[in-house]
Amino acid sequence: MLAAESDAEAPAAGVEPGDLEQAVWLRLLERLQETGTAPERPAEWLRRAVRAEARRARRTTDRERPYREEPVHEPGGAEPHGSPEHSLMAAEGRRTLRAAVTRTPGRCPRVLTAMLDPEDHTYREIAGELGISQGSLGPMRSRCLGCLRRMLAAEVPAPGRRGRVR
Secondary structure, eight states, X not given: XXXXXXXXXXXXXXXXXXXXXXXXXXXXXXXXXHHSSOOSSHHHHHHHHHHHHHHHHHHHHHHOOOXXXXXXXXXXXXXOTTSHHHHHHHHHHHHHHHHHHHTSOTTHHHHHHHHXXXXXXXXXXXXXXXXXOHHHHHHHHHHXXXXXXXXXXXXXXXXXXXXXXX
């Protein structure tokens, strides 16, 4: 019965039926731990629990938005990697990244520019070029990338809510 209810509710919730089943089992175990007794009408409790977990999953997916990913070219697809649209979007992405790199604080513009160099230098070469120790390059790179990530995340507008807003 649990599998059938999960199979019925999962597509509308946008989750896998197995995930719903696991969530309901977890709710049952939590209930048993709290009250120490099984539900009086198990079939009714099971239906309500599956539907409640499906609603919870829908709310979660409504709030979570993945970052936009580059489209993957499939054979026979509409937009191959050599298309003008793809070239334009890639160039725009590089311009945005380079502009953000120049706005980072301190030594970060130099560190990030060296990291983005198409010649792909080693840490030793980059550290020598910047005049810093090789051991401090990793932590500095990490701080600079975190700063750059925050800057770029602030520039990306948050997706608008769809449907009714409560």
